[in-house]
Amino acid sequence: QKEVEQNSGPLSVPEGAIASLNCTYSDRGSQSFFWYRQYSGKSPELIMSIYSNGDKEDGRFTAQLNKASQYVSLLIRDSQPSDSATYLCAVTGGSNYKLTFGKGTLLTVNP
């Protein structure tokens, strides 16, 4: 059974700090990796996708993928209170786009 594990949290960081979110996955055949942000009562919003080993940066967000370690992370630099949300790691293995989600990590950024 494919599993995606996230650091359980909740995670609390001060405004301006770096927030680090981690995720491991069990299926070595996984090919695509995503980070979604979900505000309370809202649906998930895609913030980062990564497909190959290494880092991918987009603004204040950096996703890191290490397929050998089956590990994907998300760094949020200069964290803002508006970043406070649940962050979901999701993985898919093939062409059917079926995502396996982690349980999410609740991030709180304190002003």
Added chain:
Amino acid sequence: GAVVSQHPSRVICKSGTSVKIECRSLDFQATTMFWYRQFPKQSLMLMATSNEGSKATYEQGVEKDKFLINHASLTLSTLTVTSAHPEDSSFYICSASGGIHTEAFFGQGTRLTVV
């Protein structure tokens, strides 16, 4: 990113009635759509996968006769909750993928309350 529209955003229905939720991909052809349910403070639970023109594939434990899914076109999938009961009250979310998009994009979600 692509736009997925889900309607209605909120619905209240009486126990025993049926409710239909629509999911539309507005600017791309969604060959695959997914339906999720999310209870408070829990992660998304995949209910079923639907491919255009074929029967939906339901996850284990999801009653296919209760949650009817139709994916009649490349831009529209519907979920009908039949004979709804209070325990069906939840947040239902669709997502869509296809075309040039390898990512899945989510609709706004539907908050269903059965009274």
